[in-house]
Each structure stands twice: as structure tokens, then as C-alpha cells.
Amino acid sequence: MMSVAATVVLAALFVASVWSLVDLRINVASLADSWRNAVDFAGRVFPLDFPPLGEMVELVVTTLSIVTLATALSVLLSLPVAIFAAYNTTTGAVARGTARVLIVLARAVPDLILAIVFFRIFGLGALPGILALGLHSVGMVAKLYADAIESLDNGQLEAIRAAGGTRLQQITVGILPPLMPQLIATALHRFDINLRTSVVLGYVGVGGLGLAMSDAMRTLDYQRGMALAVFVLVLCVVVELLSGSIRSAIMAGERPRRRGASGVLDRISSGWFTGGRAAEQTRPTGPGALVPPWTAARVRRFAFIAAILVLLAAAFVGADLTTDGLLSGLLDIGPTLAFFLPPGGGDLLVSTLLPELWVTVEIGLAATLLGAILAIPIGILAARNVMRNRAVQTTFRVLIVLVRGIPELILAIIFVVVTGLGGVAGTLALAVGAVGLLSKLVADSLEETDTRVQDALRANGASAAQVFFAATLRQAAPAFVAHVMYLLDTNIRSATLLGIVGAGGIGFYLLNASRVMQFDVVTTIVLLILAVVLIVEGLAVFVRKAVA
Structure with a gap:
């Protein structure tokens, strides 16, 4: 029963992720239109100006x-x-x-x-x-x-x-x-x-x-x-x-x-x-x-x-x-905290805050779907027991380390300049950032599988593809699901932060409310974010337990 419920949850999340991609207008045509902005941005960046x-x-x-x-x-x-x-x-x-x-x-x-x-x-x-x-x-x-x-x-x-x-x-x-x-x-x-x-x-x-x-x-x-x-x-x-x-x-x-x-x-x-x-x-x-x-x-x-x-x-x-x-x-902690209580901004709740909160959730869902599409193949190619070619394996491991070292905020800034303000920039930044997180987890999960099963299939004449799909991938599949749910949990949190640079979602309004000292509105936004994070974390924990 628990596995059936987990399957329903995963299917619903997949449908919501596809819908988020459509609603945010993330497609090949929109990305192609941003090519000229990318070229212009590169021209404005170089030569780099390092401080003394x-x-x-x-x-x-x-x-x-x-x-x-x-x-x-x-x-x-x-x-x-x-x-x-x-x-x-x-x-x-x-x-x-x-x-x-x-x-x-x-x-x-x-x-x-x-x-x-x-x-x-x-x-x-x-x-x-x-x-x-x-x-x-x-x-x-x-x-x-x-x-x-x-x-x-x-x-x-x-x-x-x-x-x-x-x-x-x-x-x-x-x-x-x-x-x-x-x-x-x-x-x-x-x-x-x-x-x-x-x-x-x-x-x-x-x-x-x-x-x-x-x-x-x-x-x-x-x-x-x-x-x-x-x-x-x-x-x-x-x-x-x-x-x-x-x-x-x-x-x-x-x-x-x-x-x-x-x-x-x-x-x-x-x-x-x-x-x-x-x-x-x-x-x-x-x-x-x-x-x-x-x-x-x-x-x-x-x-x-x-x-x-x-x-x-x-x-x-x-x-x-x-x-x-x-x-x-x-x-002064008492008088200061009084600025944050009680929560305010009720007039903005339906018209602004809830719609922007949903945009944040959409960014997290869409970025998780795109990130999984990018990261899982890279993680497979970086696994030592899957990719026998050391040059290919090392190349993808270096790529994972490099992407992992890039703060997602930097990616968001670049995509904001290239694609404009909004959820597209935040989604693409988190999707690229997923390569550094999810790819490593995928590669580690593949390397932790029982090699005796793989050796037995090879001894019976199975090809490399048959060994991978019948033994390696089958063993690692539950871990893959758990890792993707962890990525979703992480992306929802990160989507909130990227909004401060105009990458869409409620983070932009959070920063503005703090700058104009509307701390009661800050409290309302914090409670909304907290509720969404706890719901997503609860779903992630449930699915991980079901597939363990």
C-alpha cells in the first residue's frame, strides 16, 4: 500500500514538473531567442576586471x-x-x-x-x-x-x-x-x-x-x-x-x-x-x-x-x-522582534504572495526535472563500475567537481542577464547546479551496487548494456528516486534564495520587504516558505522510506 501511494506521489510530481516547464515557458524557442543576449553579455564581461x-x-x-x-x-x-x-x-x-x-x-x-x-x-x-x-x-x-x-x-x-x-x-x-x-x-x-x-x-x-x-x-x-x-x-x-x-x-x-x-x-x-x-x-x-x-x-x-x-x-x-x-x-532583541510580529501583509496574500510562492514551487519542480535529465546520464558516465574508459570517466568527474564549485547564485545572475528577469533564469540555474549534486550521488550509488550480480551476468555472456540495465541500474533505482526527491527538496529551498537577484519567485518580495522595513510582511513570507518546505520535506521522507 505504501509503495502504491509513493508511486502516485511520484506520478503527480512528474506531471506537475512538466506543467511547470510549460507554464514558465521554458522551451527551445525561448532559449534560442536569448542567444543574442548571451553574446552581448559576453562582450560586456571581458576583459575581466579583478580588484587589486x-x-x-x-x-x-x-x-x-x-x-x-x-x-x-x-x-x-x-x-x-x-x-x-x-x-x-x-x-x-x-x-x-x-x-x-x-x-x-x-x-x-x-x-x-x-x-x-x-x-x-x-x-x-x-x-x-x-x-x-x-x-x-x-x-x-x-x-x-x-x-x-x-x-x-x-x-x-x-x-x-x-x-x-x-x-x-x-x-x-x-x-x-x-x-x-x-x-x-x-x-x-x-x-x-x-x-x-x-x-x-x-x-x-x-x-x-x-x-x-x-x-x-x-x-x-x-x-x-x-x-x-x-x-x-x-x-x-x-x-x-x-x-x-x-x-x-x-x-x-x-x-x-x-x-x-x-x-x-x-x-x-x-x-x-x-x-x-x-x-x-x-x-x-x-x-x-x-x-x-x-x-x-x-x-x-x-x-x-x-x-x-x-x-x-x-x-x-x-x-x-x-x-x-x-x-x-x-x-534590544525584544523590541526588535516586535517589528516582525504579528504577521502582516494580508492584503498582498492572494494578489501577490501566494502566486509568487507558486512560481517558486514551479521553479523547483521544473529545475528538478531538467536537472535529472542532465545529471543522471553524467552520473552514469562518471561511475567507475559502469564506464570502463578512464578518460571518459575522469572527464565527467572533473565536470561534476567544476559545476559543484559554482554557487547557484552566480548561475542565476548570468541567466537573468541572458534570459531576462523571471522564473526561466532560476530554473536554468538550478538545473545546471543539479549536475554538481545529483550526478555525484548517482555515480556513488552505482559504485555501491553489488558487483557479484554483475559478474555473474558477465560470466553468462551478457553484454555491457544488459549488465547495466539488468543488474547495476536495477539495484541503484531506489537510490535514484531518493536522490531526485532530495534534489527537489533542495531546489525548493534554493529557488527562494535566487529570487533576490530577479530569478523569479517569492524571494524578490522577501528582499524588498526587508529593505523597506516591512518586517511584518517578512514574517508572513517566512511562514509561507516554511509551510511549503515542510510539506515538500514530508513528501520526500515518505517516498524515500517507501522505495528504500
């Missing part, structure tokens, strides 16, 4: 400082939330349910909305961006941490309880050491996401590269704006490759090579980063070993922690944070 080196360094330092502090904040907040959300560390249903609700709400409220609220509370500066990115990240980071805690072996926790260990000792000895690789890998992944998102927040005043790029685009200085966009792309790709290599080394449970950043981190932590043998040998194993001895490995780990604290202190300085703005904002 000193200014560029300052922008990069500000951006990385904000992203570093935001990621650190999300980790600090997510750990206790995840501990309360995991069933094996929290026995109370109320506490566990409350933690799960907090995770859902943090993920459901877009970081752009949080930034608007925090700018009103704390004023200009880096603090609103750090808080917005950090709190929104809890929705992803805490969920992954909670899942990782629930997958731990409970034997060590039970042994610590039996030895009379306190709850703090259970966490610091039974949870954190075995969870450390997952903690670091998730934080690095979130750092990548926050770096790309910081560009979006530049449009509401968060400093760094995003703000400089938004100022250039707002004044139609495309040479400077696109030069900054290219630099952001390079920075995102470099960070993605670096953090990706470290994450792979961590999660593989093996020591990385002694060269490069992974090797440096491994030497500092004596195998702690990679979960190597040295780390296992220095980890307490018995129920009585609640306090590990001060070995050389432990000293190195604490030295690494000290280095992290120094990095955070440098980020604090680089972001130019002061306690005065924080304290004054906290004192």
Missing part, C-alpha cells in the same frame, strides 16, 4: 573568517542537539522529540531569512552572517551527527555505565573518540556549503566576496562582478578538492599519504584524522580507562586542538567582530 591584490586578499580573509566561525558555531551547537536526538544517548521521548524538531526547523528556515532577521537585531557586520550560516547549518550537521551516534557500537557506552562513569565521561570517552572522523568530515563538508552560501548572503549585506560581487552587479559593472565570480568559483573548487581529499582519507579509515594537507594533519594528530592504528592504540579500551594517560599521541592531539583555537581566534580578528554589537543586539 590587497583588496582581494582582504575580501578572501573576511569571507573565510565568516565561514570558519559559522561552521565552528554549527559544530558546537549540533553536538549537544545530536546527543539529545539520538535514541542510544537519550532515553526521554520528549527531549529526543524536541531535539529532532529543532533539527527540522533549523534546516527548514533558509539562511537568507535568518540573515535578514539578525541584521535587524545586530546591525551591519559579519555577526549576522555568522549566526545565520551557523544556525541554519545545525539542520544538516546535527542530523548527520545524530545518525552517526545511533550507528555506534553501544558496548563501550554500556561498559562505561557499568564502571560508574558519569554522563560526561560517557560522552567524552564513549562517543567523541569513535565519532571524531565523522565529526571532522561533516564539518569540512559543511564548510564547503557555507562558503558557497556566503555569496548569497552578500546580497543582504554580509561582507566579503559576496558583498563585493553584489555591489558590482547592482551597478552593472559586469567586468568586476564576473571577475569576482570566477575567483569565487576557483576558491570553491580548491576548497572542495582539499576538504574532499581529507574527508575521503578520514572516512576510509586508513592513513592518507604523507604528502599534502592530509599528511600534515595526520602527522600532527598521529593517525587521529584517519582513524589509523596509532589512534586506536592510544584510545582507552577497558571500562576502567575513563581517563586516558598523557601519552605523546594525546599531547599531539591537544596541540592540534590548540592550533584549531588559534585558527578560530584569527578568524575572529579577520571577521572584525566586537562584543559591543553582540551585547547591544541582545539587549
